[in-house]
Amino acid sequence: MPSGRHFLQIPGPTNVPDRVLRAIDRPTIDHRGPEFQKLGQEVLAGIKEIFQTRQPVIIYPASGTGAWEAALVNTLSPGDRVLMSETGHFASLWQQMAGRLGLEVELIPGDWRHGADPQEIEARLAGDRSHAIKAVCVVHNETSTGVTSRIPEIRRAIDRTGHPALFLVDTISSLGSIDYRHDEWGVDVTVSGSQKGLMLPPGLSFNAVSEKALSASRTARLPRSFWNWEEMLAANATGFFPYTPATNLLYGLKEAIAMLLEEGLPAVFARHERHAEATRRAVRGWGLEILCADPREYSAALTTVMMPEGHDADALRKAILENFDMSLGAGLTRLKGRVFRIGHLGHFNDLMLCGTLSGVEMGLRLAGVPHQAGGVQAALDHLAGSAPADEPDQRQRRTA
Amino acid sequence: MPSGRHFLQIPGPTNVPDRVLRAIDRPTIDHRGPEFQKLGQEVLAGIKEIFQTRQPVIIYPASGTGAWEAALVNTLSPGDRVLMSETGHFASLWQQMAGRLGLEVELIPGDWRHGADPQEIEARLAGDRSHAIKAVCVVHNETSTGVTSRIPEIRRAIDRTGHPALFLVDTISSLGSIDYRHDEWGVDVTVSGSQKGLMLPPGLSFNAVSEKALSASRTARLPRSFWNWEEMLAANATGFFPYTPATNLLYGLKEAIAMLLEEGLPAVFARHERHAEATRRAVRGWGLEILCADPREYSAALTTVMMPEGHDADALRKAILENFDMSLGAGLTRLKGRVFRIGHLGHFNDLMLCGTLSGVEMGLRLAGVPHQAGGVQAALDHLAGSAPADEPDQRQRRTA
Amino acid sequence: MPSGRHFLQIPGPTNVPDRVLRAIDRPTIDHRGPEFQKLGQEVLAGIKEIFQTRQPVIIYPASGTGAWEAALVNTLSPGDRVLMSETGHFASLWQQMAGRLGLEVELIPGDWRHGADPQEIEARLAGDRSHAIKAVCVVHNETSTGVTSRIPEIRRAIDRTGHPALFLVDTISSLGSIDYRHDEWGVDVTVSGSQKGLMLPPGLSFNAVSEKALSASRTARLPRSFWNWEEMLAANATGFFPYTPATNLLYGLKEAIAMLLEEGLPAVFARHERHAEATRRAVRGWGLEILCADPREYSAALTTVMMPEGHDADALRKAILENFDMSLGAGLTRLKGRVFRIGHLGHFNDLMLCGTLSGVEMGLRLAGVPHQAGGVQAALDHLAGSAPADEPDQRQRRTA
């Protein structure tokens, strides 16, 4: 193995803090005993704060893809129509899943450089006089493109039509990194996972559910058992789970929630925003193009960079991995080789970002990719000019 | 927290070895990079040895209940009939799941003191001239009762009828503890989980699949996406997974497989048998009754003990937890309060068993449960009389 | 490696709790920065509670033998006479060290079955009209014999003579296990180490020092530098150390102190007493003899058992290690082969003790050592009859 610490700068899984890893590295306990019950109650309460909800959040001992499935099978029936927006690779996978589960998908096509379009969603719902559309599904932060859809605007668009469709949102790569408000934004099912902004290893996933979603689940007829909310909620009422939970990951979840709340969600979001801006300045400094075409939709969690014509992003990523021991995100399916993705989310700070951007700049040079030097310098300028500890509170915290 | 180490003697999750915990406590890596690929290939190859199979084993980032669902949805279609045996609580849960998923269950009733009956299964299949039964589902080791069904005999029973039904077996609490041979015994789908004999925390589960099962999956029509074998097998071919795997648990799986193979599966099985026999001698020494009614079906993984009439097993378990910091398994549903379960599986040894049985004996006394002293003594006699290191190979290993 | 958890039942190093191990497993920090300062202040304050003192406790990044040396070189001058009692192997080693450092040792001989004799010490001091004796050195708990000297009685004996000698006490295997009061008992230097009752790995050691000892250090002329109290105390005043401290062990020390204080020192001492009594009942049950000849001096930390004539303790220990994966303490120097030592100190509980005693009883049988069965049963009887959770407070704590 190479010397020093690997830079895991894919847009998730993210760098797991030692505090979380050490929590996970504890003996498993009886999942039906009083010690577990206390843990269960703590994480079930704490996770609500992260979703900014007072409604139930279900925790699955499964990775994020499972929570997509859970959201669909609990609320819909065979043949139900769902409205989806083609924002990128992950939106496409969710769409594919919906099809496999027997749903009929109405797809709003996209160019993978924009988020879901509130106006188009409004138009489709307005046109759906018969209310055939049972759910609108949107990926909040498209991990494949670095584009963040504007959920509150979409909510308002739906509301304007008075359409009764459920609103299902995937926050797998935004929760704990980008401001997200399950209750305030009127989302019915929020899907998420553990391995991004929550700073955990993969293996847990979530459904935050509204009263309306619960009501829908009572009549939904897609077959379901493992993902069934009803038994989950019944057992969760006393801090337990209907089948064996992923106890050690729950130890980690408790720590991760504590870390996010200690830093404070607004500070967490501001940190991600600041790092994203520094990254974009670096990209522009190199003379490269950001995939996200609408500045209102820039992702605070990752930045996707377009390669100059004729240059292969995967060759670049390989050179960076081999020379600088850093993993970057690949372009997926239709973006394969054409973009690379810089993750700057999770347990992260200024100097880790500087190391990351330095690796990209040196990699561009080694791989012979046309660019201008100076991207790192532009990022340094932004970071130094916006250093958080100039605020007295931060200073105190860091030196206490 | 009380002083000293907790005794986790429920029949799973089991005591996770430090070697596995330390493996899990490592930074998560890029699940699409070369380092992960090597890990993926290692665990996908290694886990086959544990199932005693040369056929594929699918690893889900989900707990064991999910692998039950996977076995059903990949091989069956809505309305298919499955033959199940009511061996205990977990067989009942699997049956319930089958019903929820839209299957029609033909249930062979049981008294929760016996395993699945090969003769009855043979009779049912023989009577099913139309081959309406698409699958026979059996729980190898009933975790709720401590009864181990005789899978090879059931296989022979099925074969005698020439019936084409698939054979699905749950080994969640037997794999890595009790001899189990996926290939030799002609099982089509073997379901398992990480948190028992595999000595891992919960969060991984498995489907070992036969050629016949794969063939069935091509026409099976139950909706599936997360559990879909096809994409799993396609990605596994190069060591990868179609969606984010539970990387840190895979680190642990690699260690757990190594530990089982270092000890040697025959030695692992013999160790469990020996501890089970010592436990049964202790139970008889106390003058209490073992739930399992047929000595051919004694479980090597756990022993379920019946309470004297009028005494509550949960009060006993509570006294033991409070006084001796040991968790024992509860009686489930129809056995609630009537039995307690002693887990003696996983990462375990003679002195841990002696501590465990001592805790039970002292607990019986503290809780005022009528019994004779001397159970621990009977176990000591058996253990001392069958100490493994009298074999030269063992001795060398331990002092090397 | 054998399956299950090793039983480390030597009288130290003891079983390190996971909570301490996980604390040690954290990144090392700058030993001159504000985060370290906070840690330094916490452990320097906390360790005083364990020594039951308000006077300074010096923490060395060195194992316990070093703290012996520190006690001598800081308080004495070349040729000074020290009065020592031959209570066992470790008292002899300390005496040897004193000789090597240029001190003149006056040795009160002993039979290794008794503690230091208050009357004899009184007589020697009374006879020392010229006050040639500069220090009285006593090992509180002789780890090689399981005999605990009566420090308060020795203090009173010294006081009766009005002799000005310093009183130096080694508590390496008693601190955190057996009641010890540096201030109340008027000890001038208390020596201790991390790897016994403090439940840490070896690598830290301690000098608790009285005002009188500090005063002596100002004129003491034995050469010293690494062990020098003066610079330690100067740096400690602000939470720092004059040279690089063993940071990661200090992380562990913080946890260990917290654990002892959470349980409460009186409860910790009572727990050790109870386990020692159960162990002695087991020894008597086997028909074997306890080395400690005076019941007032029974050690609560370990029990040393004499072998029947003609039987080798090391052969027994080897059989137990090979068959039951348990380490017991050997007889040292003049006791070699004639005794074995059972450690029952540190992070320990009833069922760990039951496992320990079971291993001894089975080992006696396997090694062909004449004994009666029933020792374990005697211990069970004592433990069940004195179970701590019968007290409501305990119960609440364990199930909270």
Added chain:
Amino acid sequence: MPSGRHFLQIPGPTNVPDRVLRAIDRPTIDHRGPEFQKLGQEVLAGIKEIFQTRQPVIIYPASGTGAWEAALVNTLSPGDRVLMSETGHFASLWQQMAGRLGLEVELIPGDWRHGADPQEIEARLAGDRSHAIKAVCVVHNETSTGVTSRIPEIRRAIDRTGHPALFLVDTISSLGSIDYRHDEWGVDVTVSGSQKGLMLPPGLSFNAVSEKALSASRTARLPRSFWNWEEMLAANATGFFPYTPATNLLYGLKEAIAMLLEEGLPAVFARHERHAEATRRAVRGWGLEILCADPREYSAALTTVMMPEGHDADALRKAILENFDMSLGAGLTRLKGRVFRIGHLGHFNDLMLCGTLSGVEMGLRLAGVPHQAGGVQAALDHLAGSAPADEPDQRQRRTA
């Protein structure tokens, strides 16, 4: 605590690799049993490779300052004269220690910007006709200044005089980072510690000893007991230690040795050289001055940077710690406030260095220290131009 990973860029303790931390986080074992013996033999053999010696290396359960004392007390007698060179703070501390232990120090004064002067040493020895000088003591890498003395040249200088003095060298901050050859360079006692290039937490220290040093130890009369080589070597012959070793740190030592040998010592040294050169280019890019005045003596382990007149290095370090969560080394005693030290040794890589230098550059700006931007850019240019994986062997290793 701030988000992300702390940058510990003091010149030791260094960033401890997870592999070492996880090794340390294992249960302590019996230090007199067969499992320990194997460990002892492995580390005692392996550490020789790091010192590039076939002679014994003694491992103390104590921090590095103790190994200084050990080198002196084992080889010298009260009043012996030792020749020392004032290369910086640590050389001064060693000198102070020598004085306290009763030695007579002949000090070659220095300006703290140069290493020990071979010519001056030669002159002093040549002038010492009576061979009153018993030992020449040199600090290989002065951690307080970033100046590396030229040990082979000093050896040749000593040899030219034919003087019989012992040659004692401190490699606390060079071993495992800068080429050092105990045997080839004819050093009699090499002193070292665990917390720098060995990548361990503090708590272990070393004396590598020549035949000549061992011979001297037989007549040396400084009092010694804890540090005594004789008993150490006697016990080490079978893999054991005369008193309780720091077992858990030895677990880590085994891993650290393995890591250094896997990378290969020449590669380790080249890596440090390359990072030091990049750092110096950054310093020059900022227009600042390097403390080390002789390019032949540039340290590969750390770089000490002089502050512009009128600017306080500690204010800069504070700004960097508060804003960017990075610890840098302070100027010590006569350099206090006038320099800061950048550690680039141990478990380290290109992107960690880029993050480190970015933190310095941004800190200079925030603290208002006059400088030019562009230091980081200069480092990137050097690192990209000398990337290791351009060599095929490296590439293969990283992607295997």
